[in-house]
Amino acid sequence: MTRNLYAEWTKLRTLPGTGRLLLALVMLTVAVSVAAAAVVSCTSSGCGYDPAKIILFGVQAGQAVVATLAVLTISGEFSTGMIRTTLAAMPGRVSVLATKAVILTGLTLAAGSVAVLASAPAGRWILLGNGFPPESLALTGGPMLRAASGSVLYLALIALFSLGIATAVRDSATAIGVVLGLLYLFPAVILMVPDADVAKILWQISPMNAGLAVQATTHLAGLPLSPWAGLGVLAAWATAALLGGGLLLRARDA
Amino acid sequence: MTTTVNRSGPGGPARLLRAEWTKFRTVRAWVVAMTAGSLVIVLLGLSSASGSHASCDGGPTEAVCPAVPVGPGGEAVEDKFYFVHRTLAGDGSITVRATSMTGQIRKPDVTPGVRNVVSGLVPWAKAGVMVKQSTRQGSAYAALMVTGAHGVRMQHDFTHDVAGRPGGVSEDSPRWLRLTRSGDTLTGYESTDGTDWAEVGTARLSGLPARVEIGLFAASPGDLTVTRGDLGGSVSAVRFTEATAVFDRVDLEGETSGGAWRNDDIGVTEAPDGSPHHPGRASESGGTFSVTGVGDIAPSIEGQTVERTLTGVLTGLIVVIVVAVTSVTAEYRRGLIRTTLIAVPRRGRMLVAKALTIGTVTFAAGLVATAITLTFGTRILRANGNYILPVSWLTEVRVVVGTAALLAVAAVLALALGALFRRSVGGVITAIVLTVVPHVLATTSVLPDTAARWLLRLTPAAGFAIQQSIPEYAHVLGHYAPIAGFYPLAPWAGFAVLAGYAALALGLAVVRLRRRDA
Numbered sequence: 041m042t043r044n045l046y047a048e049w050t051k052l053r054t055l056p057g058t059g060r061l062l063l064a065l066v067m068l069t070v071a072v073s074v075a076a077a078a079v080v081s082c083t084s085s086g087c088g089y090d091p092a093k094i095i096l097f098g099v100q101a102g103q104a105v106v107a108t109l110a111v112l113t114i115s116g117e118f119s120t121g122m123i124r125t126t127l128a129a130m131p132g133r134v135s136v137l138a139t140k141a142v143i144l145t146g147l148t149l150a151a152g153s154v155a156v157l158a159s160a161p162a163g164r165w166i167l168l169g170n171g172f173p174p175e176s177l178a179l180t181g182g183p184m185l186r187a188a189s190g191s192v193l194y195l196a197l198i199a200l201f202s203l204g205i206a207t208a209v210r211d212s213a214t215a216i217g218v219v220l221g222l223l224y225l226f227p228a229v230i231l232m233v234p235d236a237d238v239a240k241i242l243w244q245i246s247p248m249n250a251g252l253a254v255q256a257t258t259h260l261a262g263l264p265l266s267p268w269a270g271l272g273v274l275a276a277w278a279t280a281a282l283l284g285g286g287l288l289l290r291a292r293d294a
Numbered sequence: 295m296t297t298t299v300n301r302s303g304p305g306g307p308a309r310l311l312r313a314e315w316t317k318f319r320t321v322r323a324w325v326v327a328m329t330a331g332s333l334v335i336v337l338l339g340l341s342s343a344s345g346s347h348a349s350c351d352g353g354p355t356e357a358v359c360p361a362v363p364v365g366p367g368g369e370a371v372e373d374k375f376y377f378v379h380r381t382l383a384g385d386g387s388i389t390v391r392a393t394s395m396t397g398q399i400r401k402p403d404v405t406p407g408v409r410n411v412v413s414g415l416v417p418w419a420k421a422g423v424m425v426k427q428s429t430r431q432g433s434a435y436a437a438l439m440v441t442g443a444h445g446v447r448m449q450h451d452f453t454h455d456v457a458g459r460p461g462g463v464s465e466d467s468p469r470w471l472r473l474t475r476s477g478d479t480l481t482g483y484e485s486t487d488g489t490d491w492a493e494v495g496t497a498r499l500s501g502l503p504a505r506v507e508i509g510l511f512a513a514s515p516g517d518l519t520v521t522r523g524d525l526g527g528s529v530s531a532v533r534f535t536e537a538t539a540v541f542d543r544v545d546l547e548g549e550t551s552g553g554a555w556r557n558d559d560i561g562v563t564e565a566p567d568g569s570p571h572h573p574g575r576a577s578e579s580g581g582t583f584s585v586t587g588v589g590d591i592a593p594s595i596e597g598q599t600v601e602r603t604l605t606g607v608l609t610g611l612i613v614v615i616v617v618a619v620t621s622v623t624a625e626y627r628r629g630l631i632r633t634t635l636i637a638v639p640r641r642g643r644m645l646v647a648k649a650l651t652i653g654t655v656t657f658a659a660g661l662v663a664t665a666i667t668l669t670f671g672t673r674i675l676r677a678n679g680n681y682i683l684p685v686s687w688l689t690e691v692r693v694v695v696g697t698a699a700l701l702a703v704a705a706v707l708a709l710a711l712g713a714l715f716r717r718s719v720g721g722v723i724t725a726i727v728l729t730v731v732p733h734v735l736a737t738t739s740v741l742p743d744t745a746a747r748w749l750l751r752l753t754p755a756a757g758f759a760i761q762q763s764i765p766e767y768a769h770v771l772g773h774y775a776p777i778a779g780f781y782p783l784a785p786w787a788g789f790a791v792l793a794g795y796a797a798l799a800l801g802l803a804v805v806r807l808r809r810r811d812a
């Protein structure tokens with residue numbers, strides 16, 4: 041296992057794209073969070089905004105970079121034929137996927153933490169200037185801590201979900217289309233569906249809507265799922281994608 | 295054998311297009327994907343339409359919704375006000391002095407269940423003089439009015455609004471209003487003292503009959519509050535308001551029939567027991583009239599829009615992006631690009647031919663899909679009791695053709711990005727982040743409306759404005775935000791932003807292709 045890990049780590053580390061993508065993840069997340077915080081202000085009569093969602097808003101853009109990294113981790117091997125070399129060296133196909141998943145999770149958790157740790161204080165500072173009450177922005181408070189740590193986990197689960205899809209689909213363009221489609225289209229479709237019950241069900245199974253419930257710190261009673269249960273939905277998607285990808289990797293010729 | 299003309303020669307446009315079309319058509323995955331993309335648009339649209347039922351009482355029995363009046367221009371309107379009027383035959387005029395305008399607004403309850411009513415006027419509360427074709431809702435009219443916060447206005451046929459002088463009315467600063475009818479032409483004048491008159495505007499109501507209703511009116515649109523929905527989107531709530539205006543020195547010129555003024559509460563809604571719900575009222579003593587009205591005389595924006603049936607377009611767009619990017623990156627991956635460039639040494643032309651091919655294919659597939667979806671989707675929605683805001687056939691054609699063109703131009707943008715990056719992932723992700731993600735963030739996220747509007751002005755997602763069928767009305771208070779389906783740019787302006795991005799990307803791709811080894 042250690043040797044597998046080392047091999048996969050070497051492969052990912054020596055790709056020129058990896059470092060750039062991780063840097064892009066941090067930069068994009070922070071930039072979008074800061075931009076979102078800058079445009080929101082709070083009137084004296086009250087705020088309609090959830091401060092945690094604003095200062096962690098960049099996660100919604102950063103997840104696209106995470107998906108790219110995850111898809112490239114495996115589909116790059118399929119498109120170049122490298123996968124055959126890999127499987128000749130490590131015949132345990134599921135363990136190849138598991139190793140890739142471990143490395144990818146580690147990298148995403150690390151870069152995601154940096155992104156969140158930079159976004160939250162910067163966003164908080166801006167929101168305080170825009171008139172948000174300081175008590176709603178206590179970074180060490182329970183809900184805010186949950187939102188921040190949950191966002192890092194969210195990014196890691198997006199990576200695993202994308203890895204599973206890419207393993208199943210193999211073609212990089214299709215994989216990225218499927219992943220981003222599943223992430224971004226649910227919210228749009230929910231908005232278009234006039235039936236409230238259908239919209240609620242769609243919300244509960246949507247990886248992005250349910251998963252980002254972990255960022256909610258206000259109006260928790262109005263959410264169709266509790267924050268951690270929402271992240272659980274995304275975890276279920278990631279598990280299903282990885283299982284499907286693993287089974288297909290075992291069953292098919294590479 | 296030597297008669298080959300340049301146009302069909304090896305590098306001629308016809309040959310190039312044919313070569314690119316052959317490449318596209320013979321890759322089964324692309325044809326399948328394009329067909330699937332169209333099917334997704336149709337199926338998502340029709341299934342979401344057939345799952346949407348509406349009835350008007352919310353109880354176990356289905357009730358038919360009351361008909362929404364339609365104005366002279368064919369748009370849905372709200373035509374609800376209190377009218378004190380007489381019948382005028384031929385030309386004539388009405389002159390009044392407005393001395394006061396007051397009202398009540400119901401605010402959100404502070405203690406649940408206890409009505410929280412404050413005195414005040416909503417900005418578009420309106421009262422004044424009017425000439426109207428008949429008391430039928432939706433009939434042609436012209437009116438000169440004082441408003442809650444927008445000064446004197448001259449409005450006609452619901453969608454037209456001209457500003458007069460700003461300021462409100464009071465005992466100390468009354469406003470004189472005069473509306474004259476001469477054939478089809480109505481002219482409004484205002485004055486502060488009854489001697490110096492200034493023209494506010496004119497309206498031509500073509501086909502106005504000789505006998506019209508002329509008189510005093512008052513109306514007050516509901517107070518709007520917008521909150522965010524728990525599932526994304528926004529929830530608008532409209533609460534009761536009323537406006538009372540006092541007029542004196544009423545002077546009617548022309549041939550009026552009957553001696554008495556008649557009072558009509560136009561369009562008043564009835565409670566289940568048959569009594570009027572929030573009725574208006576009027577009284578007269580010694581030539582001074584007090585008129586109280588509830589409602590509005592304006593285009594209605596409450597209802598579903600035809601473009602709501604195009605739910606599947608975003609999904610279709612992602613499929614189109616993947617196909618368009620792959621159609622160029624696959625050549626790089628397989629090395630086919632070198633063969634292509636040997637056959638067509640003029641690299642720019644080759645890329646333009648590719649763009650034309652993918653654009654045309656997408657446009658054709660998109661047009662079929664959107665035409666079917668919009669035509670049948672709106673029928674299904676109407677059959678299920680949903681109210682769809684009526685629009686002219688020209689607007690429907692613009693939505694259908696525009697959406698197909700949106701897909702086609704986005705495909706060209708994606709293809710150009712694919713040629714720039716030479717890698718599918720980079721191309722697909724950039725195209726999606728530029729076109730789909732801004733739209734999703736602007737319409738569904740926690741972003742405030744101002745930020746959402748900027749996203750839809752500056753990014754290629756501005757092109758979605760082509761789908762908006764109901765315009766924004768400056769004289770109707772509404773939640774005109776992307777979250778409610780209103781785009782910051784006019785339809786073709788938004789489309790031009792997308793087209794600009796596509797042209798820029800294609801230009802950069804051509805330059806890059808010429809300068810770099812393949």
